[in-house]
Amino acid sequence: MLRNCADCGQIFAHPVNKLCPSCTKKQNEMFEKVKEFIRMHPNATIQEVVVETGVEFDKVREFIDEGRLKIVPIDVVFRCQICGAKLSSGRICSQCQADLLLKGERLEEPAEDNNSKRGKVHSLERRSRESRRHD
Numbered sequence: 509m510l511r512n513c514a515d516c517g518q519i520f521a522h523p524v525n526k527l528c529p530s531c532t533k534k535q536n537e538m539f540e541k542v543k544e545f546i547r548m549h550p551n552a553t554i555q556e557v558v559v560e561t562g563v564e565f566d567k568v569r570e571f572i573d574e575g576r577l578k579i580v581p582i583d584v585v586f587r588c589q590i591c592g593a594k595l596s597s598g599r600i601c602s603q604c605q606a607d608l609l610l611k612g613e614r615l616e617e618p619a620e621d622n623n624s625k626r627g628k629v630h631s632l633e634r635r636s637r638e639s640r641r642h643d
C-alpha cells in the first residue's frame with residue numbers, strides 16, 4: 509500500500525505507518541529523547557521539554573495525545589475526547605464512560621474475557637494496536 513509520508517511527503521509502502529521509514533526513525537529518536545528527559549526530570553513542564561530536547565511542541569503534544577508517553581510533563585492537561593472536560597489522566601471522563609456504557613458501547617474487554625485482571629494491560633495494548641490496523 510503506497511502512501512505519502514505525513515512529514516516529508518515522500519512516497520513509501522507500508523500498511524499502517526503515516527511516516528516514511530526515515531521519518532519514523534527520526535520520530536522514534538525524538539520520542540526516546542522526550543521520554544528520557546521526562547524520566548530524568550519528572551517535574552519538567554512541556555516548555556522545558558521542548559527547549560531541552562529540541563523536539564517541537566506539536567510533536568511532544570502528539571506523543572502525549574497518542575498515549576505513548578507513560579510519564580508526561582507536569583503541566584499537561586488531559587481532556588475528555590468526547591466532552592472536552594479536564595482529566596487528570598486517561599482519554600474519556602467518567603461521565604462519558606458511563607454514557608457509553610449505557611449506550612451499550614464497550615470500552616472494556618468483552619465479558620467473556622473475565623478470567624484474569626493481570627492480563628488486562630496487555631490486552632488493552634493489543635486492542636489499541638488492532639484498532640490502528642485498518643487505518
Ligand SMILES: [Zn+2]
Pocket residue numbers: 513514515516517518527528529530531532
Ligand atoms: Zn518522511
Ligand SMILES: [Zn+2]
Pocket residue numbers: 588589590591592593600601602603604605
Ligand atoms: Zn467527557
